[in-house]
Amino acid sequence: MAFTAVERPDQGEKAHGWASAGLRDQVIRYRGYRMAGARPARTTLPAGSVTLLLGWGTPLHMRHGPNNDEPPGQWPSLIAGLQTTPVLAGYPGPGHAIEVDFTPLGAYRCLGIPLHHLAETRVHPDHVMGTGWTERTTARLSAAQNWSERWAIVDSILINRCIEHPPPSPLMVEAWNLLRARDGSMPVSELVTATGRGRRRIQALFREHIGVPPQTLSRIFRFQHALAVPATEYRSMAELATMTGYYDQAHMNRDFRSLSGYTPGQLFNFTVQAAARNNSDNDKYMRDFFAH
Secondary structure (H helix, E strand, O other): OOEEEEEEOOOEEEEEEOOOHHHOOOEEEEEEEEEOOOEEEEEEOOOOOEEEEEEEEOOEEEEEOOOOOOOOEEEOEEEEOOOOOOEEEEEOOOEEEEEEEEOHHHHHHHHOOOHHHOOOOEEOOHHHHOOOHHHHHHHHHHHOOOHHHHHHHHHHHHHHHHHHOOOOOHHHHHHHHHHHHOOOOOOHHHHHHHHOOOHHHHHHHHHHHOOOOHHHHHHHHHHHHHHHOOHHHOOOHHHHHHHOOOOOHHHHHHHHHHHHOOOHHHHHHHHHHHHHOOOHHHHHHHHHHHHO
16 A cells, blocks of 8 residues: 655654555545644645545644635544535644545445535534544544554445445446546536436436536536646636636636635746745645546
């Protein structure tokens, strides 16, 4: 089970791991954190994934909304469905956490619930996994000697859950693959034609398996696609908008503001500044959903 770890004595440790072969279609990646002390809050952008966070120590402090204006919440552990607004989150003290990033279809199978229950919200894992599950699981994770042992524990748990629950509808898998292959640039009418199913059937499948309508998932895919285009490949924001499936630059500006709270120019300037500080982690986080 491959993984990488970067340790910074003053900050703690961050590890990246990948699920075993039997979970590759369900799990995008594992991430592990050891916080030596307070870590500054960072903004997480909508990325078309479902997250399971399991922590022990200081809970995650989180603000949500277009301007991070919702009241802050404290989450030792959580499950978060697909989001369409940014989240500002950080740890004000020492602790550990493991983050599992699922594809939506992977979350549908591993978690065993319709994903509209998780969309645009966060819940305690016990609400999905059963009473006491989180405490038992974090106790096992905290007792493990290293990240490889922790990945193996999570692997075993998720494989068993996948065995317990049925796979997603083949029709939904087809629709997901079509939309992802086009980076969201596929109207619902084309999905209907390509799959041979009616609009209502497609909408119902997305609500159950993804949690949001296909139009919303398309917005997230287009947004992430635009973030992933190297700056050397376009000469203007208008050209980038055309390249990535927006009607025009105004359409792209509206979506960027809605999904991130920033204009495209502001957001891209942020990544340039992060790179100049030799801090590629910010840039990578916004784009890494499409790196796997």
